[in-house]
């Protein structure tokens with residue numbers, strides 16, 4: 078069965094009296110080339126575990142199952158569960174979990190699948206055509222929870238992908254760029270026009286792959302302070318960096334002046350010009366100042 082064919086989606090809707098839910102971000106993918114590209118660029122091996130976020134009717138799931146040792150698909154909509162049991166019935170290496178991805182302990186899922194095909198698990202590949210209303214929370218949860226995955230190949234709204242990929246000096250460079258790039262390297266996989274979804278969303282999409290870094294790009298004395306500085310810096314973009322971080326960890330304006338001077342960063346700089354390395358220097362210096 079060609080799951081990606083618009084006619085199949087219509088048939089499934091009729092057969093199961095299934096109604097697409099706008100609030101769950103259900104825009105189903107109908108382009109085989111994009112599906113193939115996502116699978117190809119996920120580099121799935123036969124002893125790998127694939128975790129899919131939001132399988133829908135199983136277009137990506139079935140393709141992933143052809144390559145992976147095991148696929149775990151996490152779908153929140155219970156109306157899709159009988160449909161997935163039907164569309165994926167020929168694959169004995171797929172397990173569908175009816176849960177909210179934001180409430181799923183993925184490290185526990187990985188631990189429970191540490192043996193795949195009788196072999197120790199090789200890599201963990203997360204994939205998905207994400208529900209757009211929670212793209213950022215999903216990504217940040219995976220990264221902040223330290224989920225033991227190797228890569229995350231995901232489709233999202235183009236604008237969010239642009240923010241994730243952005244470099245210092247760009248208008249869309251912000252806290253999300255710094256946060257994701259701290260944990261991962263980012264690769265562009267595909268640009269996807271809105272016409273290839275049912276129903277058609279208002280915006281175009283992008284597929285990116287996040288390769289989770291084995292080693293972080295900067296050394297931090299305190300990760301929390303680093304992210305406090307990043308958040309404060311981008312919280313009020315028009316303020317200078319030194320004004321924005323006054324108050325972080327209880328620092329006075331005078332202390333902030335000393336911090337900036339000690340690392341040689343001009344106090345008039347704005348967050349959007351600061352590289353990850355500079356944020357690291359800044360937060361390490363804040364740490365030194367409050368530890369006295």
Ligand code: SAM
Nearest residue numbers: 104105106131132133152153154177178206208
């Ligand atoms: N993978 C399918 C495809 O490409 O055609 C469906 C993608 S659709 C954009 C997003 C899917 O995520 C839907 O099936 C939706 O029900 C599911 N979903 C939405 N919120 C979710 C959540 N919090 N946890 C798990 N799945 C969710």
